[in-house]
Structures are given as structure tokens and as C-alpha cells.
Amino acid sequence: MINAVKREIPEFIEGYGKVKPFMGAYANIGDVVKTSVKIKSVKPNDKKVLPSIKDALLKCGIKDGMTISFHHHLRNGDYVLNMVLDEIAKLGIKNLTVAASSIFPCHAPLVEHIKNGVVTKIYANYMSGPVAEAVSKGLLKYPAIMHTHGGRARAIESGDLHIDIAFIAAPTCDTYGNINGVEGKSACGSLGYAIPDAMYAEKVVAITDNLVDYPACPIEISQEYVDYVVVVDEIGDPKGIVSGTTRITRDPIGLRIAKLAAQLIDEVGLLKDGFSFQTGAGGTSLAVAAFVKDIMKKKNIKGSFAAGGITGYIVDMFEEGLFKALFDVQCFDLKAVESYKNNKAHQGMSASMYGNPHNKGAVVNNLDVMILGATEVDIDFNVNVTTGSNGIIIGGSGGHSDTAAGAKLAIVVTQLTKARLPIIVDRVTTVTTPGETIDAVVTERGIAINPRRQDLLEKLKDSNLPIFTIEELKNMAEKLTGVPEKIEFEDRIVAVVEYRDGTVIDVVRQVR
């Protein structure tokens, strides 16, 4: 069958099941059910601290075929996923599903567990590095399922993704399972992605390298949800957890793109009091923030909020009074961690509050502007951030599709070409985010506005901005690089890309 982004999708995928095809970004919103949760309640004198991960696994009744979950606030410094899987492998357990909010190069040891059948299925919102390559090459028994950040929360809350045991990497935890991310040697700030796991998993194990006396205030994940606590020497490598600082790009092309994006935001009339904004931690994205900041200060604009993974750069804007509040699902650098710890208007949010399309309103719904990246954009404005130019998985939506769907103006910022390949193409290799939710593409050579947004084109009709059609931008790119050769794939589906509502927007096939 053909879905709403014109992808041919099987009706049934072995190891995944029956496919619900993507029907449009806002097609499946309305009546939903949050699933029931089985838990074991405790008596007043029950203790939670256990001597080892192995003890926790045994207490939780680990067995073949279970689904275990992890969150990615420790990013490429995370030790917890590897530690837990090593213990599970030692117990001889097989056929596990790993539901990790994201998988990074540091999780390379997972490849061995895939090869030996300990892990046969993976859910992730983002994956890069050896595990992503292994999946792309067909090593995983069943197709990986790629969620968006909000879509993962939705899947957990709806019961589509049932978690038997959630492992929470806890920078600070007390003896009764209260967790925060702002204290301890592995402090990472907000623990937003772990919250649905904690609330909906049958068993929840906190793994910490900073056990403190009760209570671990400020509490981010409550004792209500945590069964056991295990202390380890180190939950992660601080160098991989948070950057010292995040910096705007110095590349003149990146700066030109950023400046055009900021001008676009201004010219369509969004830069006014109450302005809300999200951008990533990449150099060009941060540069957009820098140009936006200049305009806001010049015009004396007081914004409403900035959201997302929060960087020190956004904290600076907040502390200068340019935003009233920050919504933070994960802190990207130490400055963000400090601000999150000390300022009540630097507000934590769960993955569900951030981007779940199936609650009573996520934060993304209130975004005026979202700045997005892309590895490819096509002439339908569909965006690929899942696969690279060789067809191998190099990322995934994360919050890309969620914020694009919510924001009034979703802007893709990208160079026209990268490494002698055009970024704007006829048809993206993989659709991560549907074009109907992308409003503009900004490159160093010009800006394309989605023709669905006639209102924007109308506002820009007297603009000096270099406005082109997306086809014109594509042609410019192809003139520089030529038309790239098509990537060849095997038939086998190695990953299913779910849109945030749980429908299938695309599949990734095995690389040849």
C-alpha cells in the first residue's frame, strides 16, 4: 500500500506486525486510551537498595523475551545500557527487546549482544554508530522500530510499547528511589525522556553513582515509580554526558543560512512579544538563535519560552530576559544543567509533555518557530534525518517530527550541498518528517517556502529575501553536484520508521 507521503509500505512486516499506514500529520488525533499498568506495591518497611545489577535483574524476574528500556540523557557517555546488557547476557537470557530512547557510538558492545541473540529487537528514536550500522546491515533479527521523542512517549503510554523493566540512569538517587539529574558527578540535568518509562514500566530500577540520604530533592522521578536502587561506581563518562560549552558556527556558509533564517522569522511577523522558539545544539542552529537574539534585543521583544534540549546559549537569552521560561527535556551542556538546577522558570518537561501527540496538548504545539536540520529534503518538503547518503542509519527523528508538527513555522536550515552531494532531491531516501509539517527550507543560496503556506508567500511577496521554489533550489544543487546515483538496497526491511502517532511513514531496507 501507498501511504500519505507516497511510500510503498507492506501491509504486514515480519517481526513488526500489521502496518498502520501514515495518513497525514494530524489524522490520528482525538480519542485515545492510556494503558493500565501492573505494579507491585510495597509495605512500609520494604527496602529498595540492592547490592548489584544482577540482584535487581533477578528480583525483577528477568526472562527471555522481555522488553527493557533505557533513556539517553548520558548520551555518548552512557555506561548503564552496556552494564545491564552484560549482566543479562551472563545470565543466559535471550531474545530481548531493547527500548532505548537513543543509541550512540558508546553502545557499540550492543552489537555483540545482537550477534549472539541476546537482543533481537530494538526501539530507538535516534541511533548512530556501530549499532545503527549493524541494524542497517541486517544483523538484528527483527526490524528496529524508530520512534519520534513524542511518539515513544505515546507508544509507552498507549501500551503499544510495553516495558517490563525500565533502567533509569540516575545522577542522584536516594535510598527510596527518588531521582534527580542535577546533583552528582554524572549530573546531566533534566531527565525528561525517562519519565514515561518510569510511569509505565512494570518494574523500574534506578542505577546511580550518587546514592544520597532520603530525600533526594529536588525530586524529578518519584519513589512512587521506582522498585529498586543499585549503586555502581560510574553511570557514565562525564566527558560524553554534557559538553563544556556549545558554540555557534564560525563557518561563513552556516552563518549566512542562519542569518537568512532569522530574517525569515522576522519578516513573516513572528518576532514579537510572546515569541517562542526551539533550535538544536548544532552550530548553524545556534547561530540562528544568535541572529534572533540580536533582532529581539534591537526591537525590545520579550519572548514567551524556548524549549527542547537546552543549551547554554539559550540559557543566556533566558537570563537576559528574552524568554520568560525554558522547557527542558534534556540539558546539552553544563550551563544548562546549572540553570535547570537553580531557576524555577527553567521548567523540566517529560517526553510526553514535550511532544506526545496523544495527550491533551504537548509543548511543541505552542512553538512559534522550530529550527530543524536535514540530511535530505525533497521537493514535497519531506525530510530525511534517519539515513545517510550511503543508506545507513545515522540518526532518526528524535524531536524533529514532533516539533515540525507543532510549530507555526518549521524551518529546515541546511547547506544546498554537502560532500559533493545535493541535499535537496527529488525523493528522500527515507521520510522521517512529512513535508506537510515543514514550512520553509533555508539554504545559503535561497529560501523555499512550502506552497501549502500561501499565507507565508503572501507575507513575503515584497521581501528582499531570496525566495525560490523548492524545485529551483534542487536544480541549483544538482548543477553543482550532478544528480546522485540511486542507493541500492536489499529487499529486507531492517527498520520501521513510525510517525509520532504510531503509523508507519517509511521503512529502511538493508544496505547492499
Add this chain to the structure above:
Amino acid sequence: MINAVKREIPEFIEGYGKVKPFMGAYANIGDVVKTSVKIKSVKPNDKKVLPSIKDALLKCGIKDGMTISFHHHLRNGDYVLNMVLDEIAKLGIKNLTVAASSIFPCHAPLVEHIKNGVVTKIYANYMSGPVAEAVSKGLLKYPAIMHTHGGRARAIESGDLHIDIAFIAAPTCDTYGNINGVEGKSACGSLGYAIPDAMYAEKVVAITDNLVDYPACPIEISQEYVDYVVVVDEIGDPKGIVSGTTRITRDPIGLRIAKLAAQLIDEVGLLKDGFSFQTGAGGTSLAVAAFVKDIMKKKNIKGSFAAGGITGYIVDMFEEGLFKALFDVQCFDLKAVESYKNNKAHQGMSASMYGNPHNKGAVVNNLDVMILGATEVDIDFNVNVTTGSNGIIIGGSGGHSDTAAGAKLAIVVTQLTKARLPIIVDRVTTVTTPGETIDAVVTERGIAINPRRQDLLEKLKDSNLPIFTIEELKNMAEKLTGVPEKIEFEDRIVAVVEYRDGTVIDVVRQVR
């Protein structure tokens, strides 16, 4: 049938259903299920602010037989319950169930709605004033169901109490439904009791007198859970919402009781580093805190936490460094509101986190000492705080049974006699809290230790404290007052008293 506190309870109660008899305070803990929740998710551009309560009722599909819920943070200053019920009555709706966490004298207009059949069933953790009297006199069609604070959270989370529409009195709310209790003219501090309602009701309506721009940080109840927002002139009378200050008693009898209670805590060895404590806002209870404070300061003890409804007196102890943290489910006075607003270690908690026996561990489980009141205590140490000397409902458990079950040392402080009636009796009129969870009764004439606590009696064997048996205290009381006449009741059951686990610990019958 006879339950574990020797009360004869019918197997089936008309208008209530099949009875699960109370089997002991810790009999029903273990595997439980948190119920599923039906909600309606929203599209990015959907708005939540509605012009009136009537519009919200219509949008929520109000109809005969529904269950609507309210929380009691505005206490005897609350306007919201009355406003909503007046609108519902105008619409001609009948046969409603009102699930209010507590009902106060200010809710007198509810009596009319009971009389005319708009409201036929009530759930409450506490009720006093005209509604309680009306219930006692048999005016309500079906028996009222009396929960504990933790038991109400349990009932909501398990699905035993299904809420169709929850109305949240919101001291501050933004246009997208984020709520906090710390700003606005009706600021009341923590909104802990409203959290289960918000999370589990099908529809949630925020009613506010302080609508602010998005976002209303610090957010206590998230936009994820709120369907609609309605602005009214006033959600309550500030004079009834929070006291200016809460004061310790000046009565010499109260002071003697408090001093004995503090000495008891000290002599059994609980007053040491890590000490945790809860007490009510009554004059004698606060006096216990004052004496405990003196001992802590003298011995240079650093406590762990104080919990509960928080008063300025407890905030003072916290700010002096006697406690590391406060757990707050509701603020009793303005000083508590200010502290809750400004200090991250003054930690909010939901009713479930506070006292639900069916989660992975409530805060009450970590209490060393709880100071409790009583209208009657019997020789099995059962406590009545539900009915008065005339048999009429004058309160209810609130957190009484929850904290008694959790605390290592649950102390009832009471005068031996009140208004020429003995407080210590053969058999309490109504069992609110089972004797197995009460460890000591402290009166001005002496202290009785529950014989189940031989460990305490052992520790106190060389004490100079006036230790008696509970029978001896009862005899002292009866010598002063004589044996009171038995209250006469009709057969009809007007209220069912549920223990925190949902079993029936007692019933209240209609007064003659």
C-alpha cells in the same frame, strides 16, 4: 460479617455494592493495577480557554449519573464546588456523584443539591459542617464513601473511583492549562490532592481567577492533563484559604500533653540524625513540634524531612536547618506558601506519593513519628476521627490512617476527657484508623503504649514517663466523667468508611 477491627459489616450495602471487609492494615499490599484512562488528544491549534463554566460542562458532555471531582486546597474558602454545582443544577442534571477530597462548612449549598436529587452520592476524605450533618441525618440517597487521603489516590488510580470530570481550582493557570498554586490572589501553595484527579479523570477543567500568559511556571499540574480553562472572578475567599499564621497552643493541658509526647519520642530513641516527622496544624500538635524542636537544637540533631500539610512552624524548623527537606501536599498558612514557592527542597507531593498504599512506596512509609488527633480512642487503640459524641460526622481520616500505617511511631495526643466525656472508651463509635497502626496514646494524665509494641515498652521500662495501660487511662477518664450513654442510631447506613486499601473498616449509621 466481622472485620479485623471486630466491626459487624454487611456483605452488601445498597448503593455501595459488595463489601470487601478490612483484613488488617497490611493485608492487601502487593500486586495491583493502575487503571487505563480515556482521554481526547488535541490538535496543535486547538484552544482551551472557554467563556464560562457552563460552556465547559457542555464541552465535557455533562450528563446524569456522572462523577465529578474537586480538591480541597482552598479549604473553607472554596467557591469552586458551589459554582460548578449551581451551573450543573441549572442545566437540570441529576443523580451526580461528587468526589471531593474534603467538604467544609462553606459547601453548605450542596445540601440543597442533595435534597433536590442533583447529587445522590458523595466521596470525601473529610467532611464537616452542614453537608456532613445532612449525610448523617440520611438526606443523601446513597451512602457517602469516606476515604483516606492516600486511599482516595488509590481508588482513583485503580479505577475504583472513576472520575468523568475533574474541576481544578487553579490559583494560577495559563491559556494552555498549566497550573500552579503559588501565584495569584488565591495562592494556596501545593496542589497535591488534585494531582490524581488531573491524571486519571477523563476530562479536566481548570477554574482560575488568575489567567496568565503561557507558560505558568513553576508548573505543578501540566497542560498534558487539562482539557479546558475557565476564568472566574474569584475561586475562593482568601480568608478561608490559608491562615495568616498557625500557632502553638497556650493551654497548659495541651502543653503538658505535647511535652510528654516529645519526651516519649526522645526516650524511645527516635530523636537522632535523620529524624522524620509529621504533625497536624492543631495547637497541641504544633506544640509537640515546638518541644521536639527544643530537643533537636539541644542535641544538635539534623533531621531528614517533615511532611504533611505544612505550617509556618515547620517551615521555621526547616529554615533553621533542623530538616533537610519538606514534603508538602497542602500548605496551611502563608509562610508555607512562600517557602514552597521559593525553596526547591520544599518539595511538593501528590496525594498518591503522600499516602497511597498501592504504589511503589509512599512518603508516609518513611515517617519516624506521626502526631495524630482523636475524637475517641478505644482499648484496642482504634481511633475515631470520623464521628462526634452525638454520632454525627465531623471529619474523617484525611491522612490519619495513612500516616499511622506508615510511621514507625504513631502517637495520638489527646486530653483524657473533653466536654465532660471520656475520650478513651471501650469501643469507639466509628473506627477510622485501626489500633494495630497506633503505637501510643499520650494524655495529660499519662501515656499508654500499644501492647503490640513490646519493643517500645522494653525501651521505656526504666523511664520516668507516666506509663499506664490503655485500660487504666480509660478508667481514669471514666472516673472523671462517668461511663457515657451509648449513642442510638437507625439501621440505615449513611456512610461507608473505607480503609486506605479500599476495604471497609466501618460504617456510619443514620443518627436518631
